[in-house]
Amino acid sequence: MDKVYNNKDVEEKIYKTWEEKGYFKPEVNPTGKPYSIILPPTNANGALHFGHAMYVVEDILIRYHRMKGLSTLWLPGTDHAGIETQFVFEKKLREEGKSRLDFTREELFKMIKLYVDENRGGIEKQLRRLGFSLDWSREKYTMDKDVIEIVYDTFKKLFDDGLVYRAKRLVNYCTYDGTSFSDLEVIYEERQNPLYYIKYGPLILATTRPETKFGDTAVAVHPDDKRYQQYIGKELDIETVLGKSKIKVVADKFVDPLFGTGVVKITPAHDFDDFEVADRHDLPMVQVINFDGKMNEKAGKYEGLYIKQARRAVVEDMQAKGLVEKIDENYVHRIGLCYKCKNPIEPLPLEQWFVKMEPLARQAIEVVKKEEIKIYPKDFEKRYLQFLENIKDWNISRQIVWGIRIPAFKCEKCGQWEVTAGEVREKCGKCSGKMIQDEDTFDTWFSSGQWPYATLKTTDSLKFYPANVMETGYDILPWWVARMVMLGIYIQKKQGVERIGEQIPFKDVVLHGLVNDPLGKKMSKSKGNVINPIELIDQYGADAVRFALIYGTAFGNDQSLSYPKLEAMRKFTNKLWNMARFIEMTKPEDYIESEKKITNENDNEMSEKIKQLAKEVASLLNKYDFNHAAQNLYEFAWHTFADIYIEDVKNRIDNSSYSVLKNSYLVILKLLHPFMPFVTEEIYHILWKEGESLMISEWPIYE
């Protein structure tokens, strides 16, 4: 053996052998009980980042259970990542001086598909570098035909059940990207904008958006506000920049009497709150801004102006007419921004497909409260429940081409909608008019929300449903995990599955924290502080990187990348290596493997301590306490086994003590294998059997 463990020579060779021998497939343990984890699908077009490296905990669980003899499946997959990918592609187009508007829908889709196909596979290579024992033969993609069929089918069933409906709702629309975003995709930022105090007949109200006044269909006051009691229910004659007009006064509790003058203009087509007020008071909706971000004909002479231009013009004209009471230039408020381009989100009314969430959420709440699904660490349960208890209907339409096109068809003649499970409809069933397919695609989360069922069903692996563990970053708990629970249960119920325990998509939710840069700042491309895990693997070895991510940080907490820790873990792999080297070098010439009788007190103590360690590590892993399992192993291997025991046994090696030494070391290797698969496997080949593998050896269990 070399004096130093050289990870570079070892890792690639070993991973290749594992894969070739089929050790990653559940069939390696043909009679074992099923145990499965679905890898959160990675962006098909993406590269590895530190979020992915944290999936090492899944590999630990998988390797642990595989060694325990379970038929273990860790299923990889990729996601088409609709908005994200189209955004990246459009950026590329812009750099080439082109725009998506230069192409038809079909052309654009083909181009993006080609672009993604060319860039695919990169991340799979990188996940291999981390040593992940994924069953690559079952890899799925959200755009696989059979996955799409399941998504279609679910959509149709939801529609038939009345859980999908079409409605004109305000959407978070980005007039620059030309698409709507979910609530979760809108980011909020504080901005300082002028607050205009405008005269509406006898009333004065404060607004930041005077240009939307042409869409006002009422003004509102608080029902208990003494100042305005005489106006409630009346219609006011008001003077506007477009001449005389009338407007109704309504009373609604949402108005804060302390803000501004306590009077609010109601613009249902361009404000989320106003939309709800309008709903309660049956007010008409007047859209004055178009999807291109310009004012429309309802804005009279301001038609064709962009929002900002219109605001300036309207204010100037109002000032000329004496309609502006005052302007508060120091007003600070939070406005919604597009998370992609950082431009203000415009609430606009658009016909969309919505999923009625309340009935689905109710079940998802119930399964967690009944502990059919458990969330680790438990603190995250509150976030999950908070999200589901306040859930709003889910807008699943996206105005992008890169995605699964919604299988809904509208009759040109009579306006009838028909939803199919993917089949094309050309003629209207009612009037024989021509049917046209909805241009929109599904929200990416609508397909990934069906991921556990879709992947297992289409790989003929349904015996692994529900998955034992869903492990992911806590940041996508509502976006993804909650939706998988809701859709998973729904799908299984529709399949006629009655037992809750078989409806849920997974049993345990395990959430890891985020990895920040060494200064504790979130890694992001825009900050330029992104660190590529592959570079660290090259430098420290995959085992050291894996161990460093687990060791010394409470599971679920964020951590900052630490170079000293990586270095310490690299030394640990080297220490392990040299323990093996010692054992190899000190083998008694007449040593017989079967010699087992323990005669020395210290040898006896060691074999007892090893049993305790094995129990402790198993118990910690069963609780998803990876950190303490790792700490125990590190502490024991280095300080109990090497510093004390090896030092002690060094000068008195005989057949009996050597047997204890070697067998104890084997247990340490086995317990460490899920954490550090490469170095442990390599040592096993050298000290034990070259043709066999530690990864499919038996996990040490002592009763």
Place this chain on the structure above:
RNA sequence: GGACUUGUAGCUCAGUGGUAGAGCGCUUCAUUCACAUUGAAGAUGUCAGAGGUUCGAAUCCUCUCAAGUCCACCA
């Protein structure tokens, strides 16, 4: 506005009712005898602050301060 997380040795972090811990760094010694070293010994902390519960609090409760995150969003 609602909630969550974090604040412990110079740095990165464990520790959740019983005399303050690890790694790195630092000091001293030993060693090149499995270990691009390793081992032994050592120094270092008003456990963010204040109050409370308790025989006893880093740990439980309340409040304050600071950093970060999620959700909802007031014209």
